[in-house]
Amino acid sequence: xxxxxxxxxxxxxxxxxxxxxxxxxxxxxxxxxxxxxxxxxxxxxxxxxxxxxxxxxxxxxxxxxxxxxxxxxxxxxxxxxxxxxxxxxxxxxxxxxxxxxxxxxxxxxxxxxxxxxxxxxxxxxxxxxxxxxxxxxxxxxxxxxxxxxxxxxxxxxxxxxxxxxxxxxxxxxxxxxxxxxxxxxxxxxxxxxxxxxxxxxxxxxxxxxxxxxxxxxxxxxxxxxxxxxxxxxxxxxxxxxxxxxxxxxxxxxxxxxxxxxxxxxxxxxxxxxxxxxxxxxxxxxxxxxxxxxxxxxxxxxxxxxxxxxxxxxxxxxxxxxxxxxxxxxxxxxxxxxxxxxxxxxxxxxxxxxxxxxxxxxxxxxxxxxxxxxxxxxxxxxxxx
Numbered sequence: 001x002x003x004x005x006x007x008x009x010x011x012x013x014x015x016x017x018x019x020x021x022x023x024x025x026x027x028x029x030x031x032x033x034x035x036x037x038x039x040x041x042x043x044x045x046x047x048x049x050x051x052x053x054x055x056x057x058x059x060x061x062x063x064x065x066x067x068x069x070x071x072x073x074x075x076x077x078x079x080x081x082x083x084x085x086x087x088x089x090x091x092x093x094x095x096x097x098x099x100x101x102x103x104x105x106x107x108x109x110x111x112x113x114x115x116x117x118x119x120x121x122x123x124x125x126x127x128x129x130x131x132x133x134x135x136x137x138x139x140x141x142x143x144x145x146x147x148x149x150x151x152x153x154x155x156x157x158x159x160x161x162x163x164x165x166x167x168x169x170x171x172x173x174x175x176x177x178x179x180x181x182x183x184x185x186x187x188x189x190x191x192x193x194x195x196x197x198x199x200x201x202x203x204x205x206x207x208x209x210x211x212x213x214x215x216x217x218x219x220x221x222x223x224x225x226x227x228x229x230x231x232x233x234x235x236x237x238x239x240x241x242x243x244x245x246x247x248x249x250x251x252x253x254x255x256x257x258x259x260x261x262x263x264x265x266x267x268x269x270x271x272x273x274x275x276x277x278x279x280x281x282x283x284x285x286x287x288x289x290x291x292x293x294x295x296x297x298x299x300x301x302x303x304x305x306x307x308x309x310x311x312x313x314x315x316x317x318x319x320x321x322x323x324x325x326x327x328x329x330x331x332x333x334x335x336x337x338x339x340x341x342x343x344x345x346x347x348x349x350x351x352x353x354x355x356x357x358x359x360x361x362x363x364x365x366x367x368x369x370x371x372x373x374x375x376x377x378x379x380x381x382x383x384x
Contacts, residue, residue: 004042007035007376008095010088010112011103013047015068017060020187020269021238022205024124026293028103030185033062034369041373044095048084048107055091067091085111092117099376102152106145109152118379121156122182123166126311129288130211158379160372162291163312180375184291185368189273190300191360195352196277200230200342203279203303205272205294206286208239208263213285213308214248219331220285220338222255229339231260234275236267276301280348281341286310287328296363299355304348306337322355 013028014020020029028045036043043064048071049056056068069091072083088111092100100112100119105127113119128146153159153170159177161167167179202221206212214235224231239245245263252261267275276282282298282305289311296316298305305323307313319325324337341348361367 004040005373005376005380006042006044006096006098007101008044008046008092008097008099008112008117009035009101009103010046010092010108013045013066015047015049017058017066018269021266022269022272022293024103026187026269027122027124027184030187030365031101031368031372032064032066033060034185034365035373036060036063038369038373044097046088046091046095046108048088055087065095067095081107081110088112089115099380101372101376105149105152109156110148113152114155114157118158119156120158120160120375120379121152122160123153123162123170124290126166126169126288126290129169158375160375163315165312165315166290178379180371182371182375183362183368184293184296185365186293186296186300186359186363187269188365189269190276190297191356191364193273193277193301195302197280197348198232198278199280200232201278201280202231202233202338203275203282203298204233204235204284205237205267205275205282206235206284206292207237208235208245208248209241210244211286211288212237213287213328215251216285216329216331216334217283218248218251218255218257218261220335221257221261223331223335224339224342225257225260227335227339229342231338231342233257233261234264234279235262236264236272236275238266272297276303279303281306281338283307283334283338284313285326285328285334286313289313291316296359299359300363302352302356304341304351304355306334306341318354318358322351322358 009028009032011028012024014025020026032043032045035041045064046067049068050071052070058066069087100117102109102113102121127149153173156177159179160182221231221233282303284307291312295305305317308328309325317323326333326337
């Protein structure tokens with residue numbers, strides 16, 4: 001009996017099934033479960049988790065074998081991952097994959113990219129640009145980690161870029177790589193969200209970090225309030241930068257927006273689905289991005305998006321057709337675009353429907369899985 005194509009996807013992955021906290025976790029879960037549903041494919045997902053003493057393996061309802069590997073993580077890249085990388089490699093040898101798909105330019109790339117197995121790297125966050133926005137110890141960590149990121153990109157021979165922005169960001173480092181442009185997949189649940197929008201409800205899903213430009217949305221909310229436009233802003237996300245979070249809370253208080261702008265903790269997937277249903281407009285005022293999942297999910301949910309031209313966002317949002325693109329660091333332009341959508345329900349419906357149509361073609365899991373498998377087979381065919 002012919003062995004199935006055995007794929008190992010390594011990177012951030014939810015510890016518990018269906019409890020992804022967004023970002024790359026969502027990508028790896030959606031892709032792995034999509035691959036597991038394909039006849040002739042055996043999908044494995046490997047991720048490192050704090051608090052474990054030994055490897056834990058489980059199987060998802062879709063058929064993905066999930067391998068949770070103990071994470072040492074002390075000082076991270078400062079120790080060259082001298083404990084974590086060998087742990088990942090041991091588990092990969094046990095699985096014996098035909099191909100390894102790396103969903104990170106850091107630990108996972110250091111452990112498995114272009115090592116003992118044919119491999120593919122998907123480029124997500126572009127750390128050397130993000131580091132410019134970080135301060136203090138976080139900034140120092142980022143700057144030291146950049147060398148690992150650049151080394152991974154330099155070594156990669158097969159690369160998935162989410163857009164031309166991520167390709168161009170690394171320039172000559174990718175000159176010897178075979179590149180394919182494939183979007184991130186998203187969970188099918190986002191395509192089935194029922195519209196229960198509440199008047200003036202604005203949704204932002206983002207970590208509270210300087211590069212997300214949250215202050216411009218807060219200032220835009222004040223402008224809209226003063227113009228008499230009803231707004232109710234809900235921001236969900238982790239707070240890795242406590243100083244910036246304090247600054248945002250102070251800004252909300254100074255502009256007397258405590259009843260209109262709400263900074264809330266990171267939401268679960270179920271909570272996110274409910275928030276998309278209630279939103280009238282989804283906003284992302286970022287200064288740096290690659291291919292943000294919030295835009296893919298909002299489009300799948302049929303919601304109009306207002307965003308900046310940061311990174312790969314213009315490749316996702318068609319200005320005036322599926323949403324609006326406004327200049328970065330411009331609260332007045334942001335307020336104008338949001339206000340236009342809040343005032344015009346027909347426009348919201350039209351842009352939302354166009355967004356959903358685009359999302360069906362680009363972000364549906366089966367479409368992304370087909371393109372990814374085609375790339376795998378091309379790589380393995382040449383190896384043979």
